[in-house]
Amino acid sequence: MTAPGLLISAFASGGGKTTVALGLARAFRRRGLVVQAFKSGPDYIDPAFLAAAAGGAAFNVDSWAMPAELAGAILDHAATAHLVVAEGSMGLFDGAPECGAWGRGATADLAARTGWPVILVVDPAGQAQTAAAAAKGLADFRADVRVAGVILNRVASPRHEALVRDGFAEAGLRVFGALPRSAGVATAERHLGLVQAVERADLEAMIERVADLVERHLDLGAILEAARPMTRAFAPGGRLPRAPAGRIALARDVAFSFVYPHVLAGWRADGATILPFSPLADEGPDPTAELCWLPGGYPELHAGRLAAAERFRAGLAAFAATRPVHGECGGYMVLGAGLVDAEGVRREMTGLLGLETSFAARSLTLGYRRATLQAPIPGHAAGAVVRGHEFRYATVLAQPDEALAAMTDAAGAPVPETGSRRGAVSGTFFHLVAEEAR
Known part of the structure; x- marks a missing residue:
């Protein structure tokens, strides 16, 4: 049996997936768990941050570009972990216009294939109960994708949080916690893209701050209980790419x-x-x-x-x-x-x-x-x-x-x-x- 896992996703890019994934990886690592991180889809920046937070290599899994056998070989890295924290890309269902190797490259493809529950990071800026209606739509969109609940991000005030939580209670979606807007941690950007992990002299300090934020505001026990082992196996016999030279x-x-x-x-x-x-x-x-x-x-x-x-x-x-x-x-x-x-x-x-x-x-x-x-x-x-x-x-x-x-x-x-x-x-x-x- 593989380690229980969770997929961190959102409505769209920029919703706070990376912040939450980094914070969870480090917070659970602080508790003595061996955390294996993955990233859905093509990306070099986020996996480097995830690797630093989890303390080991973070691997990409891509349903459009990778044969299922290769994806299975990559996911075998979770065999010795206590918990998998996987970060999605873009919005939960966003992917290529045509199906690739075993999907469109969407986070939902990975959730469906592995059986890992999804935790949605929801930024309710300019909304209250409507945020729950939108999240409920994502939760009901595909029968083979299970949304375990949500984490609220950049909540404006206690009153705002209460209104948003009311909506999620009505929608029947669990709220694992709420990160305040004033405590957000920004990822540095440049004109050509994101600053790399290796370029940040404050990398460890930044990850520690995010983990502190997550520990203060999220129910880590409930999040850990929501994780589930991989239930839908990939084809056996897959192997990683062969070396092109000695x-x-x-x-x-x-x-x-x-x-x-x-x-x-x-x-x-x-x-x-x-x-x-x-x-x-x-x-x-x-x-x-x-x-x-x-x-x-x-x-x-x-x-x-x-x-x-x-x-x-x-x-x-x-x-x-x-x-x-x-x-x-x-x-x-x-x-x-x-x-x-x-x-x-x-x-x-x-x-x-x-x-x-x-x-x-x-x-x-x-x-x-x-x-x-x-x-x-x-x-x-x-x-x-x-x-x-x-x-x-x-x-x-x-x-x-x-x-x-x-x-x-x-x-x-x-x-x-x-x-x-x-x-x-x-x-x-x-x-x-x-x-x-x-």
Whole structure:
């Protein structure tokens, strides 16, 4: 039997899911419980915070991009835990327009498949009893998704809380507690996205403050009693991704931090040695590695330092002359010829590909991606179909190299972005999650 679990969801993004999930993970950890954290859907920022709060890796589970067997292998990490705290994405039922591997990528898909009860974080700003009516609609929307109750967030006053609670009593939905508006904990943002956990010098202090808030205002005993073990099993025999090489040089610093935990766990389980290096510290890849991988992150915020990192650039060029190099999103941009930052200054990148990108005129591109590879990338053969997601603000100015893949979105519509390749160097704007079963 797996650990009992809970899914923290909401009406929409920005409702307070992360605050509540962090607080619960740390509060139960304080009580001596081994907490395993998960995140529904594609995301790099929240799992890093959840990992810090729970004290161990937090894994993504994605019903659109992951085969059920892979999702089952990831969820096996809960086997040695006392409690699972899983954070949803967007609103409870929000997902792709078409079904993917075993769902649309919605939090509700994960709730239905695992049987974990949902706790809704409800922000009743500008409402009273109406908040309960909206929550009741979510609770009744799918018969295979069970809402155990709600946590009220950013409640304006004791009178406001009393009115809101009256509505939930009438709707028959349990209220596990209410967090006051004045005690809210904001997550820092920047013009290109959220600040990463590794960038916050006050990370531990912030998590402790959130846990204090949760302990003061929520009924932790009732929340723990609401948790349930996973009841709907995934197909057995699943395994994490295989390592694409025995020794992998991995760019790893605040500019290159977007790597899915299930990918790293799979590489290590397959016996690979991961050799981290920091381009920001002007380090090149380990010369004994067989493969170099540049993940995504925020290299545009450090473009000047990367342009001046001569040892990194020379080391990467020497490596690429004899061995494969692959980059995702930010890593792909660094493999390109140039990057124009938000101030309009062009910074020279490594030039291993001809890609030119710009943040001077931002244009948001995001969504799930299904790619049929026209050439191999590390770990995946030509002709393989892989799934992932794209999230970028960069505008493509030039992409002169050969196309790497034929790409579609979640609805099957063609996507003009194809990634590119030159010799043993390849890159894509989309972050790879998993290969489809053949």
